Amino acid sequence: MTPAQAGVLILSMNKAQKIFLPIFFAVCLIILYIIFPYVGRYSEKNDCDDITLSMYNHFTRLGFNVKILVGNLEITNETFDQTVHVWLLVHTTFGWVPYDQGDFGFAEPVFNSPQHREGYEIDYNTLLAAVAIDKA
Known part of the structure; x- marks a missing residue:
């Protein structure tokens, strides 16, 4: 997937998906922080x-x-x-x-x-x- 295709994918998401995606990434970062602390x-x-x-x-x-x-x-x-x-x-x-x-x-x-x-x-x-x- 090219960056342009990713941009089109994000633009085509509905409102619920746009709200969920940042929350999902934040949860993933928190889990990574717990498992792999710096x-x-x-x-x-x-x-x-x-x-x-x-x-x-x-x-x-x-x-x-x-x-x-x-x-x-x-x-x-x-x-x-x-x-x-x-x-x-x-x-x-x-x-x-x-x-x-x-x-x-x-x-x-x-x-x-x-x-x-x-x-x-x-x-x-x-x-x-x-x-x-x-x-x-």
């Missing part, structure tokens, strides 16, 4: 603990139960001393879904990585302490 791009100043803190704040503010996990995505059955990464588990209607930093600064669910289901749970204060150490 947490900033990974950088030296915005690393995995900062991103996980942003995800934690986003999902708990929306009323989701979450768990903070630390682990090593390169090693199976790692010890706590081998942990080098932190991410989030979010409880949804599909069960516990791992969330990690995604492309372009958006957090995303990670369905195809069993390593994201392994790790050690830490509490919120431990995550805050890790973020504070980076800032010092």
Whole structure:
């Protein structure tokens, strides 16, 4: 469909369709915002603990139960001393879904990585302490 054809399609819609379409798009954007929150791009100043803190704040503010996990995505059955990464588990209607930093600064669910289901749970204060150490 060309832009001109899309314009003709919009002009030919009735009043109810013209009212419904922006509402539909707004609802879609809200759903995308909930599922894929913007947490900033990974950088030296915005690393995995900062991103996980942003995800934690986003999902708990929306009323989701979450768990903070630390682990090593390169090693199976790692010890706590081998942990080098932190991410989030979010409880949804599909069960516990791992969330990690995604492309372009958006957090995303990670369905195809069993390593994201392994790790050690830490509490919120431990995550805050890790973020504070980076800032010092």
